[in-house]
Amino acid sequence: MPALLLSRRDLDFLLHEWLDVTRLTARERFAEHSRETFDAVLELGERIAADHFAPHNKANDANEPRLGPDGRVVMIPEVGKAVRTFAExxxxxxxxxxELGGMQLPNVVSKAVLSFFHAANVGTAAYPFLTIANANLLVAHGSPEQVDTWVRPMMEGRFLGTMCLSEPQVGSSLADIATRAEPQPDGTYRLTGTKMxxxxxxxxxxxxIVHLVLAKIPGGPPGVKGISLFIVPKVLLNEDGSLGERNDIALVGLNHKMGYRGTVNTVLNFGEGAHTPGGRAGAVGYLVGEPHKGLAYMFSMMNEARVGVGLGATALGYTGYLHALEYAKVRLQGRPVGAKDPATPPVPLIEHADVRRMLLAQKSYVEGGLALGLYCSLLVDEERTAESEAERERAATLLDVLTPIAKSWPSQWCLEANSLAIQVHGGYGYTREYNVEQFYRDNRLNPIHEGTHGIQGLDLLGRKVVLNDGAGLRVLGESIAATVRRAREAGGEPADMAEGLQAAFDRLAEVTVRLWSAGDVEVTLANSSVYLEAAGHIVVAWMWLEQVLAAHGKDGDFYTGKRQAARYFFRYELPRTGPQLDLLASLDRTTLDMDPAWF
Amino acid sequence: MPALLLSRRDLDFLLHEWLDVTRLTARERFAEHSRETFDAVLELGERIAADHFAPHNKANDANEPRLGPDGRVVMIPEVGKAVRTFAExxxxxxxxxxELGGMQLPNVVSKAVLSFFHAANVGTAAYPFLTIANANLLVAHGSPEQVDTWVRPMMEGRFLGTMCLSEPQVGSSLADIATRAEPQPDGTYRLTGTKMxxxxxxxxxxxxIVHLVLAKIPGGPPGVKGISLFIVPKVLLNEDGSLGERNDIALVGLNHKMGYRGTVNTVLNFGEGAHTPGGRAGAVGYLVGEPHKGLAYMFSMMNEARVGVGLGATALGYTGYLHALEYAKVRLQGRPVGAKDPATPPVPLIEHADVRRMLLAQKSYVEGGLALGLYCSLLVDEERTAESEAERERAATLLDVLTPIAKSWPSQWCLEANSLAIQVHGGYGYTREYNVEQFYRDNRLNPIHEGTHGIQGLDLLGRKVVLNDGAGLRVLGESIAATVRRAREAGGEPADMAEGLQAAFDRLAEVTVRLWSAGDVEVTLANSSVYLEAAGHIVVAWMWLEQVLAAHGKDGDFYTGKRQAARYFFRYELPRTGPQLDLLASLDRTTLDMDPAWF
Structure with missing residues (x-):
């Protein structure tokens, strides 16, 4: 039985027939690459994900990391082997x-490869993925010495990384973190505080373990402008780079999640001083970049991190879809509508229209989500390596406005895909003897971490569509209009779809203006989550029209399936935005006016 | 901290201010009852649920029943104590x-009481609940002797009951069960087969344990018309009613679910003959009623069972909502929109409009679901005890058409309420250290068991709205029209809501006719799940208008909250049905035409 992670056929279609990523090899940074090297690394990734990650996905969930009697974290041995294989x-x-031992892959190819691991085993994949995110931040903002000291061992998997932002009292509102970093005469800092x-x-x-920690240097400005970023290693290094004594970081507890159980999730105390005021003066930390710029550094990587969450949600939805599809083809149950003779033999589930509806919905969500995630990942490459400054700026602007959608839309709809995958399986899907319930539990994290759904809505409507005189929405509109033009030229069904898309986008733009003319920011933003959802469906409809154009004039089941999924999306999904936009246009105050005492 | 199960204030509003259930005491069956006895049993139920069920809900989930070394099922001791307390x-x-030791409570009051247990601990509550369902079936269709022998001990909790319908290869399609029941010269039967x-x-x-088992008597008609119902006890009884030898029923495995973990879920083999053809000739069973009528008997209780699933889903949504509300009031996070000064202190979550939106959505789902469940439960009483034959028939017809909605709507939307409760909690909500993630896992079963969402859609569109020349839809339309008339008389906002409701229902009726005029039953039924969802939102809008009328002219936070939740439902929820009905009216073939090869 194949691992059923992602469809390589679909990936090839998106990467090559649609996005034509091989054209990136004309750029200096990717000059050593070719279609062949891209294919090779995709194959490598798929194979390692299937052979070393997927097989222990259930075991890692059922035997989550726990605190051993000696205070160490105990986990199943497959995790370490998989992480080593990945690094090696x-x-x-x-x-x-x-120069750092890397492959200099385009971001879009790298993210496609990593998606196999999200699909195979999010619990284990989180260890290398956090390390990649951590290293990215240090390469961008750390000193050359910090990169040498900390990033090089991470590249080899000898060190792994974390991100320490939240605190027990602070999740979405990082301005309120309480962890302090006291400067020392030797230029280092001593950190005290609790990270969640x-x-x-x-x-x-x-x-x-290389912890990247947000903390406040006493005397800095209040709020988000007084937050700095520090490297705080679990083990301090000697002058020669060898491992020295343990830093003052204490594991004070484990969190136990509904899903993502394979990733140990901890509460850490930096500096025993937090507990014993007479104790040591904190954990040793090294400032990254300049003081008080920590949040800005963190946000410089935020687009990529959030697109990554969306791709992770998509991958979980995708593997669930493939599992449901496989099950629907082999499981016999019931008879065709209208078959009156009880002696008629049962048919495969997929013969029932309602089951095909559930599969088609999943297909439209996961292939739409993957298209959006890869499109945004390519924008990261364009932002960094496009030839002209104008192209780079345009990519950056488009990526900015798409990021909250690329994060939240798959987190919502590919989770829904996982729910539908359970539903296709019936009672079996609800059991841990099958795979799909775990995907659903794992995926439920994605609307929460890296900025909740609500935070993404505020980011989109409150910032991204208005910054720079609405440049974000304008660039998005131009991009959609370009697709619409090509679809009109193609004629027929693509042209019909184009009309629907253009109308929906025009309405969104009109509603955006109306919301921002309300004259009361509370009213404008009251239903920003609804705005986010409407914008998300419109953007994914665009992604589907793009796919229809990439498949245009091509024959065969694969392309016919793409067209049918697009039809599904335009007929069953895009119309959901109508009532949402009507509501927004009405400047409704129902939620705003709800007095807490009335609940 | 209170148990946060259901709002007793809301229950009293629904039972008394709205449904006026005390009027039932004018009927002979309920003549011994009064508002006081109803109140007393609600209090009793709430107290036992809070004191004996809720406290071990998490423990029962974390320590699910398992097979002990001796082949017995091991579970935490709190379960047995709770079940005994409930029975006593x-x-x-x-x-x-x-006469059987019962209280002769109206169904609507009984179901309200039981809802506290669904909210407190579905895993433990399932044991007495299945027993009630089993006993109900035997009282309706068993012989007086069977009632004496099996129902009386169940009333006291000395025996508990099960329902054995599904088999490993058969879930939704009961026509295909393979369990056989061979008649014996002494009038008993010997059953062989595997139940899942x-x-x-x-x-x-x-x-x-009193198993009620569906099986086929050899030589009977094929399909659903050849299924009979049997009592198959775990332990056979001696002539004097004392416990005798073990019946031939083997526990062959446990299923491990995502939620509902506290209820042991088993695979049972009836008759070792299934394994060893030369062995004993099957488990001893006693035919209930007449041969080949088993499925009809089962379906005679189906409305009640399905409404019960909906109420269970509602109760889980309700307790999740109350937990989220409590958390949102105490958890400080973030600042009001527009607060620029970082020194502004953080505010409770409930101060954010998006959090109030999530709470209001939950309120509208769970209070709407509870209203629907209690309304249908009252219809069960009306069907049985209303004064005139015409009233009883009308109640039966309305209950028939509402049942698939009362089952599926809360299973979908109160599950969504649980998801929103997690979202309000942020990262904490995703952990097992908090309560809400379990509610979400538990509730995910409800769209599957007792007929999946897809089955409910086929039942509603394929049977319930067309039977008897469309009597179901007609009676529903008359009932909604009566509410609309009262709302118009009330004027103001209720009258506005009435227009929206009437228009939506008219459209539904029109679309129903159009679907059934398609001339191709495959097209008619292709999107019956979408029809089910649209009909569900319209019915719940009706339930909200009924609540608005019951609250009309009354002051105070409780009533104001009801009105605001109704506003939310009419503005944010009811409009979802527009695109659904448009799609249905278009007789769309996208899902029907999707070829399995195109996936």
Missing amino acids: AGLIAGEFDE WISAGEHDLSDN | AGLIAGEFDE WISAGEHDLSDN
Whole structure:
């Protein structure tokens, strides 16, 4: 039985027939690459994901990391083997500079490769993925010495990384973090405070753990402008780079999640001083970049991180879809509508229109989500390597406005795909003897972390569509209009779809203006989550029209399936936005006016 | 901290201010009852649910029943204590005749009481609930001797009951069951076959387990018309009624679910003959009623069972909502929109409009679902005890058409409420350290069991709205029209809502005619799940208008909250039906035409 992670056929269609990523090899950074090297790394990724990650996905869920009697984190041995295999294959370093031992892969190819691991085993994949995110931040903002010291061992998987942002009292509102960093005469800092939700915060998978920690330097400005970023290693290094003494970081507890159980999730205390005022003066930390710019550095990577969450949600939806499809083809149940003779033999589930509806919905969500995630990943490449400054700026602007959607839309709809995958399986799908219930539990994290759904809505309507005189929405509109033009030229069904898309986008733009003319920012933003959802469906309809154009004039089941899924999306999904936009246009105050006492 | 199960204030509003259930005491069956006895049993139920069920809900989930080394089912001791307390309080017998030791409660009051247990601990509540369902079936269709032998001990909790319908190869399509029942010269039967998904199928909570088993008597008609119903006890009884030898029923495995973990779910083999052809000739069973009528008997209780699933889904949504509301009031996070000064102190979550939106959505789903469930439960009473034959028939018809909605709508939207409750909690909500993630896992079963969402859609569009020349839809339309008339008389906002409701229902009726004029039953039924969802939202809008009328002219936060939740439902929810009805009216063939090869 194949691992049923993602469809390689679909990936090839999106990467080559649609996005034509091989054209990136004309750019200096990717000059060593070719279609062949891209194919090779995709194959490598798929194979390692299928052979080393997927097989222990259930075991990692059923035997989540726990605190051993000696205070160490105990986990099943397959996790360490998988992480080592991943690192040894060079996949942590995939996107990084050759000089650091990397492959200098385009972001879009790298993210496609990593999606196999999200589909195979999010619990185990989180260890290398957090390390990649951490290393990305240090390469961008750390000193050359910091890169040498911390990033190089991460590339090899000898060190693994974390991100330490939240605190027990602070999730979405990072302005309120309480962790302090006291400057020392030697230029280092001593950190004290408690960090919450730290994935991969403690384990024995690597020689060291490189924590990237947000903290406040006393005397800095209040709020988000007074936050700095620090490297705080689990083990301090000696002068020669060898491992020295343990830093002052204590594991004070594990969080136990509904899903994502395979990733140890910790509460960490930095500086025992937090507990014993007379104790040591904190954990040793090294400032990254300049003081008070920590949040800005973090946000410089935010687009990529959030698109990554969306791709992760998509991958979980995708593998669930493939599992449901396989099950629907082999499971016999019931008879065709109208078959009166009880002796008629049962038919495969897929023969029932309602089952095909559920499969088609899943297909439209997961292939739409994958298209959006890869499109945004390509924008990261364009933002960095497009030839002209204008193209780079345009890519950056479009990526900015798409990011909250690329994060939240798959988190909502590919979770719904997982629910439909359970439904196709019936009672079996609800059991842990099958795979799909775990995908559903795992995926439920994605609307929460890296900025909740509500935060994404505020980001989109409150910032992204209005910044720079509405440049974000304008660039999005131009991009959609370009697709619409090509679809009109193609004629026929693509042209019909184009009319629907253009009308929906025009309405969105009109509603945006109306919302911002309300004269009361509370009213404008009251239903920003609804705005986010409407914009999301419109953007994904655009992604489907793009796919229809890439498949245009091509014969065969694969292309016919793409067209049918697009039809589904335009007929069953895009119309959902009508009532949402009507509501927004009415400047409704129902939620705003709801007095807490009335609940 | 209160148990946060259901709002007693809301229950009192629905039962008394709206449904006026005390008027039932004018009927002979309920003549011994009064508002005081209803209140007393609600209080009793709430207290036992809070004190004996809720406290071990998490423990029962974390320590699910398992197979002990001796092949017995091991579970935490709190389960047995809770079930005994429930039985000793007379709650199993609540609805049953006084002659059987019951309280002769109206169904609507009994179901309200039981909802506290669904909210508190579905895993443990399933044991007495299945027993009630089993006993109901035997009282309706068993012989007086069978009632004496099996129902009386169930009333006291000495015996517990199960329902054995599904088989490993058969879920939704019961026509295909393979379990056989061979008649014996002494009038008993010997059953051989394997039953799947048997909740409470094996345990030591009671002296005996009364399995109600669907099986085929050889030589009977094929399909659903050849299915008979049998009592198959775990332990055979001696002539004097004392416990005798074990019947030939083997526990062959446990299923491990995503939620509902506290209820042991089993695979049972009836008759070792299934394994060893030379062995014994099957498990001893006693035919209930006449041969080949088993499915009809089962379906005679189906409305009640399905409304019960909907109420269970509602109760889980309701407790999740109350947990989220409590959390949103105390958790400080973020600042009001527009607060620029970072020194502004954080505010409770409930101060954010988007959080109030999520709470209002939950309120509209769970209070709407509860209204629908209680309304249908009252129809069960009307069907049985209304004064005139015409009233009883009308109630039966309305209950028939509402049942698929009362089952599926809360299973979908109160599950969504659970998802929103997680979202309000942020990262904490995703952890097992908090309560809401379990509600979400538990509730995900409800769209599957007792007929999937897809089955309910076929039942509604394929049967219920067309039977008897469309009597179901006609009676529903008359009932809605009566509410609309009262709302118009009330004027103002209720009258506005009435216009929206009437227009939506008219459209539904029109679309129903159009679907049935298609001339191709495959096209008619292709999107019956979409029809089910649209009809559901319209019916719940009706329930909200009914609540608005019951609250009309009344002051105070409670009534104001009802009005605001109704506004939310009419503005944010009811409009969802527009695109659904448009799609249905277009006789769309997208899902029908999707060729399996195109996936």
